[in-house]
Amino acid sequence: MSSDKPLQLLGGLTAQQFLRDYWQKKPLLVRQAFTDFENPISPDELAGLALEEEIESRIVVEHGEHPWELRRGPFTEDTFATLPEKDWTLLVQAVDQFVPEVSALLEPFRFLPTWRIDDVMISYAAPGGGVGPHFDHYDVFLLQGHGKRTWRVGQMCNAESPLLEHADLRILADFQETEAWTLEPGDMLYLPPRLAHFGTAVDDCMTYSVGFRAPSASEVLTHFTDFLSQFIPDDERYSDADIQPVSDPNQIQHDALARLKDLLAQHMGDDRLLLTWFGQFMTEPRYAERVAGTELSEEDLLDALGDGAVMVRNPSARLAWSEMGSELMLFASGQSRLLPGTLRGLLQLVCSADALHQTNLAPWLADDEAVTLLSQLVLQGSLGFADE
């Protein structure tokens, strides 16, 4: 995607200007980021999703059993029938995985790496509804889908920012408003991580949150070292063949630290393993049980494509690719595959195309490695056949 074109999504800024001046730094309000915005899912359909067992949903009731009461889904029709007239919000996570028209909203965000995108969460709020003043650890684009919502933004927060004493939600005890805007359908507000914000529904309204993900430093360290440790033999130990006689046997000498740092650097500095771990970690699906495949021989795959079958990415799968020396790595839903550099075009196609068929796959169908890869992705569940 060209980064020097003014984008309507960014209020006429280029991707480059937005990333330089706003991304991870300060909020940006864009009026009519989507013109003539058509709400892709109705409040009733959203409530329907919240009844489903496998879909994460929450309801926040401002004046519930206690202030800012959090209820977790799945809900029943009864839940909705007994909610108050106002001051509550329903939030449904990862609707992009269930509704293709919601997933399509992500298209204009492709100037950012797909593996940084978490999901599209949708909230429906009755008048006055909101989830309280809070901050998130992630970037978010808040797109107004239906009705009006007022967003107030405040101070930058951190782990020390005082919170209300409350078991369920992380509500800020002290919200210092700096700006406020009322958003209408098609308007969008970008918020950087840790910026205090507080949305309140003016009338009944829906907001689409395009949320990003960034692992915490502590997650990176624990998960990467866990992954690394599988490859380190038990006989590899702290060693000090160069040790000198010590003057005080009870002191830990600093040369021990130097040896430990060497040991850590040897492993932590392994780019191949770091990339392998990171790609696997970042493509781990949110709903692993939705990424289940079917056995399909390469011959049957070719026959199906020849008969006009169309393959699509599983909406619950996550895919990414990278270079590893002269070879390539494909990461698919938590797994990695080392592949020859000749498959670059296929990896790009698999990660980006809306559909895979005889025509766009034509350059690859006589390549054994390419066909094996496609059938493995079907077996793994990252690719599947579109319904007729």
Ligand code: SIN
């Ligand atoms: C909402 O849509 O009501 C909540 C989104 C947020 O503040 O993160």
Ligand code: CO
């Ligand atoms: Co938030």
